[in-house]
Amino acid sequence: MSKPAKLALEDGAVFTGVSIGADGEVDGEVCFNTSMTGYQEILTDPSYRGQIVTMTYPQIGNYGVNDGDLESERPHLAGFIVREHSRTDSNFRSEGSLSDYLKEWGVVAIESIDTRALVRRIRSQGALRGVLSTVDLDDASLVAKAKASPGLVGRDLVREVMPEMACEWQESCSDWTHLNAEGIRKSTGTSGPHVVALDYGMKWNIPRHLYDQGCQVTVLPGTATAEDVLAQNPDGVFLSNGPGDPEPLEYAIKTIQGVMKQKPVFGICLGHQLLSLACGAKTFKLKFGHRGANHPVQRLSDGLVEITSQNHGFAVEEASLPAALEVTHRSLNDNTIEGVRHRELPLFSVQYHPEASAGPHDSHYLFQDFLKAIAK
Numbered sequence: 001m002s003k004p005a006k007l008a009l010e011d012g013a014v015f016t017g018v019s020i021g022a023d024g025e026v027d028g029e030v031c032f033n034t035s036m037t038g039y040q041e042i043l044t045d046p047s048y049r050g051q052i053v054t055m056t057y058p059q060i061g062n063y064g065v066n067d068g069d070l071e072s073e074r075p076h077l078a079g080f081i082v083r084e085h086s087r088t089d090s091n092f093r094s095e096g097s098l099s100d101y102l103k104e105w106g107v108v109a110i111e112s113i114d115t116r117a118l119v120r121r122i123r124s125q126g127a128l129r130g131v132l133s134t135v136d137l138d139d140a141s142l143v144a145k146a147k148a149s150p151g152l153v154g155r156d157l158v159r160e161v162m163p164e165m166a167c168e169w170q171e172s173c174s175d176w177t178h179l180n181a182e183g184i185r186k187s188t189g190t191s192g193p194h195v196v197a198l199d200y201g202m203k204w205n206i207p208r209h210l211y212d213q214g215c216q217v218t219v220l221p222g223t224a225t226a227e228d229v230l231a232q233n234p235d236g237v238f239l240s241n242g243p244g245d246p247e248p249l250e251y252a253i254k255t256i257q258g259v260m261k262q263k264p265v266f267g268i269c270l271g272h273q274l275l276s277l278a279c280g281a282k283t284f285k286l287k288f289g290h291r292g293a294n295h296p297v298q299r300l301s302d303g304l305v306e307i308t309s310q311n312h313g314f315a316v317e318e319a320s321l322p323a324a325l326e327v328t329h330r331s332l333n334d335n336t337i338e339g340v341r342h343r344e345l346p347l348f349s350v351q352y353h354p355e356a357s358a359g360p361h362d363s364h365y366l367f368q369d370f371l372k373a374i375a376k
């Protein structure tokens with residue numbers, strides 16, 4: 001028996017569909033991801049905290065869910081919007097249906113709305129606050145709730161997703177990760193460098209890659225101080241992805257400033273924004289963000305174009321870049337900064353996701369670059 005659900009936006013638009021997830025009501029920033037695959041990695045990426053994610057690919061759930069394709073222990077997004085939830089899942093790796101998974105984890109989700117119209121609205125007006133509900137179906141009430149939703153700007157969402165405790169990472173990339181030109185060798189123990197990863201909501205495929213490069217990986221909560229990090233005597237420091245606005249994360253910026261002159265640092269996505277802020281740059285909010293698995297990024301050193309996996313709504317403001325930072329990668333969609341490096345110190349970061357999961361493997365070389373920086 002199908003249950004109605006509604007999505008209401010702060011601009012007054014209301015979409016009526018069918019619930020495919022848990023009963024309930026959620027609010028958040030409505031964004032969209034254009035990946036054709038990877039819905040399980042997207043659901044479990046902690047960077048989506050506070051967001052209601054729309055998939056533009058029309059049929060979702062067709063390969064089910066499994067215990068291997070996870071980027072954290074649970075879904076973190078506020079809600080999920082699809083055009084059509086596949087009634088069957090055909091995949092030898094499937095261990096269950098997407099709908100059952102969403103219900104198990106209490107994710108409010110909707111299908112059978114005009115996702116093309118919704119995405120066109122977001123693209124023309126910018127990211128919009130919204131409410132997704134199976135319990136309140138009154139349009140005016142829902143629109144009022146959407147207008148009251150806090151949005152992402154100025155909020156520290158990292159504290160809601162980061163781990164409580166430190167841990168030693170011991171997991172390799174899945175056997176499904178194809179070896180690229182450089183090859184991802186399965187870890188033969190941790191004879192490599194000791195890396196401290198500051199976890200602001202880290203996607204698991206990042207420490208898997210570091211581990212497969214032979215690193216000993218110590219994961220610390222994103223609130224760790226510079227003293228906590230240096231007490232581990234690391235050979236390098238990694239700054240992870242994570243949700244929300246980077247600007248209010250003053251504790252994280254302070255920690256980075258306390259280690260960046262002593263240790264090589266590599267940052268991804270939120271880590272890239274925090275490293276840039278720590279060096280004196282500013283960040284700004286993109287109109288509707290970059291979220292997908294086919295975003296072209298040019299590496300400026302040799303002109304190579306990488307096809308990248310992306311999920312970010314903020315970016316580093318080019319006009320605010322200090323002389324010490326050099327732009328290394330640029331988006332070919334909108335020319336925004338996708339990577340920087342420090343001209344003197346061994347610090348570099350990218351706005352996009354070289355760990356893929358899901359997406360192309362073009363950028364795995366950056367993990368080797370980090371080990372080369374550490375070796376130097």
Ligand SMILES: NC(=O)CC[C@H](N)C(=O)O
Pocket residue numbers: 047240241242243244245246268269270271311312313314315
């Ligand atoms: N995936 C991420 O780390 C996202 C970074 C930041 N929360 C943004 O939206 O830009």
